[in-house]
Amino acid sequence: MLETPLFEALLPAHVFGLLLVFVRIGAALMVLPGIGEPFISARSRLMLALLISLIAFPIAAPDLPALPARVAPMFLLIVGELVVGLFLGTVARLLMSALITGGMIIAFSTSMANALVMDPSSAQQGSITGSFLNLIALLLIFALDIHHLLFTAVIDSYMLFPAGQPPPIGDLSDSIARVVGQAFLLAFQIAAPFVVVAGVFNLGLGLLARLMPQMQIFFVAMPLQIALGLLVLALALPVMMQVFISGFESTVVDLLLP
Numbered sequence: 001m002l003e004t005p006l007f008e009a010l011l012p013a014h015v016f017g018l019l020l021v022f023v024r025i026g027a028a029l030m031v032l033p034g035i036g037e038p039f040i041s042a043r044s045r046l047m048l049a050l051l052i053s054l055i056a057f058p059i060a061a062p063d064l065p066a067l068p069a070r071v072a073p074m075f076l077l078i079v080g081e082l083v084v085g086l087f088l089g090t091v092a093r094l095l096m097s098a099l100i101t102g103g104m105i106i107a108f109s110t111s112m113a114n115a116l117v118m119d120p121s122s123a124q125q126g127s128i129t130g131s132f133l134n135l136i137a138l139l140l141i142f143a144l145d146i147h148h149l150l151f152t153a154v155i156d157s158y159m160l161f162p163a164g165q166p167p168p169i170g171d172l173s174d175s176i177a178r179v180v181g182q183a184f185l186l187a188f189q190i191a192a193p194f195v196v197v198a199g200v201f202n203l204g205l206g207l208l209a210r211l212m213p214q215m216q217i218f219f220v221a222m223p224l225q226i227a228l229g230l231l232v233l234a235l236a237l238p239v240m241m242q243v244f245i246s247g248f249e250s251t252v253v254d255l256l257l258p
Contacts, residue, residue: 016074017064020163022053023078024085028154031089033096034138034147056155065164083167087176088154091255094179095248099137101187102240103130109191109198110229111222129233133190133240140245149249153256160256175255186247193236194229201225 026049030036035045068074107113107127141147161167188195201221209217 014061016067017061018053018057020064020077020081021057021060022049024081024088024157024163025049025053025056025154027082027085028089031086031093032147032150033092034141036089036093052151052154059155060158060163063158063162063164077164080165080167081163083169083172084157084161085154087167087172088157088256090176091179092150092248092252094176094183095186095251096134096137098183098186098190098247099133099244100126100130101184102190103127103133105187105191106130106194106229106233109194110233111225112229133244136237136241137244137248140241141248144245146245146249146252149252149257153252156257179251179255182247182251186244189243189247190240193232193240197228197232198225201228 026046029045029049029052035048065077068077104113104127106129110129112128201224205217205221208215
């Protein structure tokens with residue numbers, strides 16, 4: 001084992017403190033929406049994380065733990081900071097998944113579920129409505145400066161999760177479960193107009209099929225259903241985004257800000 005003087009010579013205490021801050025902030029920026037996207041270069045994310053770490057280090061320095069004398073305690077401290085950082089980013093990322101879920105519900109309700117496109121946020125194929133809503137939400141997050149709220153939550157996390165203490169795994173699990181439930185609630189709230197319109201439309205089609213069995217309902221209904229879905233999307237989009245942004249902001253404030 002390395003003795004304390006030699007270990008401090010290899011890794012000074014202030015460098016170790018900056019490393020702890022960088023691990024938490026870097027892990028959060030790896031997952032945060034808009035910054036942790038696959039199309040953002042890793043070098044840009046690392047430089048941003050280092051810049052924010054240099055700004056946050058004087059704030060967190062008084063509460064940072066001392067440099068351990070052995071490697072094992074230092075490794076445990078780094079792992080704890082990594083868990084907290086990933087938790088902070090995962091909360092925002094799970095809330096963004098409400099748009100993917102709501103977009104898929106909308107796609108099924110408007111006969112556009114087969115129109116799959118490459119989603120740049122998740123780096124996989126998704127519904128065209130989910131990708132559209134996701135890009136609009138990212139634009140609004142940056143336009144309304146909500147990303148500043150996320151940065152504030154990451155820096156103020158040292159008040160909720162002091163560095164050097166084991167992360168409360170039970171509380172983190174409960175918070176993740178609450179966020180998942182809130183994300184599903186937001187998804188159904190966003191897609192509610194389309195579910196109602198699709199129900200009424202399908203009810204009318206059923207009655208029409210009973211009254212006119214010789215009509216090819218499928219060929220008549222699909223273009224009308226797509227056109228009606230696009231009309232509802234054009235009318236309801238401002239309210240949908242307002243509901244999502246309000247739910248996103250309130251959940252981040254309730255869970256991540258002291």
